[in-house]
Amino acid sequence: xxxxxxxxxxxxxxxxxxxxxxxxxxxxxxxxxxxxxxxxxxxxxxxxxxxxxxxxxxxxxxxxxxxxxxxxxxxxxxxxxxxxxxxxxxxxxxxxxxxxxxxxxxxxxxxxxxxxxxxxxxxxxxxxxxxxxxxxxxxxxxxxxxxxxxxxxxxxxxxxxxxxxxxxxxxxxxxxxxxxxxxxxxxxxxxxxxxxxxxxxxxxxxxxxxxxxxxxxxxxxxxxxxxxxxxxxxxxxxxxxxxxxxxxxxxxxxxxxxxxxxxxxxxxxxxxxxxxxxxxxxxxxxxxxxxxxxxxxxxxxxxxxxxxxxxxxxxxxxxxxxxxxxxxxxxxxxxxx
Numbered sequence: 001x002x003x004x005x006x007x008x009x010x011x012x013x014x015x016x017x018x019x020x021x022x023x024x025x026x027x028x029x030x031x032x033x034x035x036x037x038x039x040x041x042x043x044x045x046x047x048x049x050x051x052x053x054x055x056x057x058x059x060x061x062x063x064x065x066x067x068x069x070x071x072x073x074x075x076x077x078x079x080x081x082x083x084x085x086x087x088x089x090x091x092x093x094x095x096x097x098x099x100x101x102x103x104x105x106x107x108x109x110x111x112x113x114x115x116x117x118x119x120x121x122x123x124x125x126x127x128x129x130x131x132x133x134x135x136x137x138x139x140x141x142x143x144x145x146x147x148x149x150x151x152x153x154x155x156x157x158x159x160x161x162x163x164x165x166x167x168x169x170x171x172x173x174x175x176x177x178x179x180x181x182x183x184x185x186x187x188x189x190x191x192x193x194x195x196x197x198x199x200x201x202x203x204x205x206x207x208x209x210x211x212x213x214x215x216x217x218x219x220x221x222x223x224x225x226x227x228x229x230x231x232x233x234x235x236x237x238x239x240x241x242x243x244x245x246x247x248x249x250x251x252x253x254x255x256x257x258x259x260x261x262x263x264x265x266x267x268x269x270x271x272x273x274x275x276x277x278x279x280x281x282x283x284x285x286x287x288x289x290x291x292x293x294x295x296x297x298x299x300x301x302x303x304x305x306x307x308x309x310x311x312x313x314x315x316x317x318x319x320x321x322x323x324x325x326x327x328x329x330x331x332x333x334x335x336x337x
Contacts (some may be wrong), residue, residue, distance in 0.1 A: 020044055020045040020046060020088075020092070020094060021043070021044065021045075021094045021096070022041060022042070022043045022052075022084050022085070022086050022094045022095060022096035023041060023042050023043070023044070023096075024040075024041045024084060024096050024098065025040040025041060025042075026038055026039060026040040026041075027039070027100050029098040029099065029100070030098070030099060030100070030101075031100055031101070032100070032101040032102075032103050033100055033101075033102060033103070034102070034103060035074050035075045035076070035077070035102050036072035036073055036074045036075070036163050036268070037072065037073050037074075037075050037100065037102060038071075038072050039054060039062070039069050039070070039071055039072070039073060039084070040069065040070050041068070041069045041084045041096070042067060042068045042069070043067050043068075043086030043088075043094055044067070045086075045088040045090075045092060045094065046088075047088040047089045047090045047092065048067075048088060048089045049066070049067035049086055049087070049088050049089075050065065050087050050088060050089050051063060051064065051065050051066075051086065051087050052064055052066060052067065052068070052069050052084065052085065052086045052087075053084075053085050053086075054069065054071075054073065054082065054083075054084055054085075055082065055083040055084075055085065056073070056075060056080050056081075056082055057080055057081055058081070060160070061073050061160070061165075062160050062161060063160050064161070064266055066266060067086070068266065069084065069266070070264070070266055070267045071161060071203075071266065071267060071268055072163060072201075072268045073163065074163045074164050075102045076102065077102050077103055078101070078102060079099060079100070079101045079102075080099065080100055080101075080102060081097070081099055082097070082098055082099065082100060083095055083096070083097045084096045118195075118197065118335050118337055119337055121337060122195075122335050122336065122337035123190075123193075123335070123336055123337065124333055124334070124335040125187055125333060125334045125335075126331075126333045127164070127166070127331065127332070127333070128185055128187075128312055128332040128333060128334065129156065129166070129167065129168035129200075129329055129330060129331070129332045130156060130157065130166050130168075131185055133185065133186065134154060134156075134183055134184070134185050135183070135184055135185070135186070136152060136154065136181065136182060136183045136184075137181075137182050138150045138151075138152055138179065138180065138181055138182070140182060141180035141181060141182035141315055141317075142178075142179070142180050147178070147179065147180055148174070148176035148177075148178065148179040149174070149176070149179065150172050150173065150174035150176070150179030150180060150181050150318060150322070151172070151173045151174055152170070152171065152172050152173075152181035152183075152316075153169075153170075153171045154168060154169070154170050154171075154183055155168070155169040155171075156168050156169075158328060161203050161268070161328050162328065162330050163201055163268060163330045163331055164330060164331060166330075167203075167328045167329065167330035168328070168329050168330070168332075169326055169327075169328050170183060170314060170316060170326065170327050170328075170329065171324070171325070171326040171327075172316045172318055172324070172325065172326075173318075173322065173324040174318055174322045175322060176322065177318070177319070177320045177321070177322055178211065178317065178318060178319070178320065178322075179318045179322060180315060180316065180317045180318065181315065181316050181318075182214075182313060182314075182315045183313065183314050183315070184216075184218075184311045184312065184313035184314075185311055185312055185313075186309060186310075186311045187310045187311055187312070187334065188309075188310060189220075189221075189308035189309050189310060190219070190310045190336060191221040191222065191308060193219065193310065193336040193337060194276055194277050194278075194337075195275075195276045195336060195337050196217050196219075196228065196274070196275045196276065196334065196335070196336045197272060197273070197274050197275075197334070197335040197336075198215065198217050198228070198272065198273045198274075198275070198312060198333075198334055199271075199272045199331070199332070199333045199334075199335070200215065200270075200271055200272075200314075200329055200330070200331060200332040200333070201268045201269065201270050201271075201329065201330045201331050202263070202268070202269050202271065202327055202328065202329045202330075203266075203267065203268050203269070203327065203328040203329075203330070204263055204265060204325065204326070204327050204328075205265055205266060205325075205326065206265065206323070206325045206326075207234070207262040207263045207264070207265050207325075208262060209318075209319060209321075209323040209324070209325040210234050210262065210316065210317065210319070210325060210327075211234060211235055211317035211318055211319040212231045212232060212233050212234055212235075212315075212317040213231060213232045213234070213263075213314075213315070213316060213317070213327065214229065214230065214231040214232075214313070214314065214315035214316075214317070215230050215231070215232075215271060215273060215313075215314060216228060216229045216230065216246075216312065216313040216314075216315070217273070217275060217310075217311070217312055217313075217334065218309065218310070218311050218312075218313065219277070219309070219310050220305045220307040220308055220309045220310075221305075221308060222305070222306060222307070222308050223304070223305070223306075224279070224280055224302040224303070224304065224305060225302060225303050225304070225305035225307065226248070226277045226282045226302050227246050227248050227282065227302075227303075228246075228273070228275040228282060228284070229245065229246025229248075229253075230243065230244065230245055230246070230273055230284070230287070231243070231244045231253065231315075232260040232263070233253070233255070233260060234260070234261065234262050235262075235319065241259055241260065241261055242255040242256060242257060242258060242259060242260055243255075243256045243258045243259075243260045243287070243289075243294075243296075244256065245284045245296065245298055245300075246300075247300050248282050248300040248301060248302055248303055249300065249301040249302065249303045250300070251303075254298070256284075256294075256296050256298070258294050258296070260289075268330070269289070269290055270288075270289070270290055270291070271287065271288070271289050271290075272287060272288045272289075273286075273287045274286055274287065277302070280301060280302050281299050281300065281301055281302060282299065282300050282301075282302055283298070283299045284296045284297070284298040284299075285297065310336070312332065312334050314327075314329060
């Protein structure tokens with residue numbers, strides 16, 4: 001049968017066909033979507049695909065060295081001309097052109113139970129990743145504040161990948177296993193605030209190298225320190241594969257029992273944590289991760305402090321091999337009241 005089919009192909013003057021081009025899965029042509037717009041596309045060729053790029057109204061907004069795109073792009077409310085383009089190792093170019101209409105922003109996730117909606121008097125510090133004055137350390141990020149030293153860096157206002165054209169790129173490398181890097185931004189003391197909503201997007205290209213990713217808010221009011229410490233514990237100790245919260249006065253990580261595996265590569269992940277405090281206690285209300293809300297409801301005793309401050313923090317942990325990796329973080333905001 002195979003030989004007969006081959007003879008038929010020859011008789012008809014046909015040769016084997018290899019399909020090449022860009023396949024778009026999302027958004028669909030002519031659709032109306034909210035911002036940020038979720039793009040999913042792939043490219044194929046008889047030669048390896050070396051890069052893909054998204055153009056919006058003739059402006060490059062995203063590029064990746066891969067045969068697949070899975071990312072979100074912030075876009076203004078209007079009708080837009082979009083081109084998803086790919087290149088292979090031979091230099092061949094493949095394109096998929098289409099139009100979409102961007103309407104109002106996608107609705108926010110349902111508020112987590114236990115935290116009231118922010119009142120009109122609430123304060124929001126937006127685009128914290130673009131603010132100057134970030135501080136960092138390596139040894140202080142380790143166990144007992146005296147861990148191994150790593151090499152870390154932070155680059156602000158990165159065009160791609162980003163959601164608003166100005167993401168912050170955090171990178172870590174080193175030679176000692178399980179080295180960490182911590183970055184934080186002081187926002188000024190706000191001793192009256194008792195409710196907090198920490199909102200951000202993050203993106204990795206090699207999540208398999210991350211030991212854990214930490215997202216924190218810290219408040220001190222002159223008598224007590226409230227550490228709203230959280231982490232996606234990818235491959236650390238007995239609580240591996242879970243979201244953890246910090247035990248504050250006890251100084252230890254405690255599993256929430258909610259799974260957190262290595263985040264998907266080349267994709268923006270959206271995380272919103274909600275906290276509150278009493279005069280002496282830290283309360284982890286819950287969080288929304290990639291549109292799914294989880295109720296945590298954990299309360300721990302704060303620790304004494306004579307400091308007055310409010311800050312947000314981001315930490316990257318290296319694994320046993322200390323492979324270099326980077327994380328892009330965008331649209332960091334803190335709302336408090």
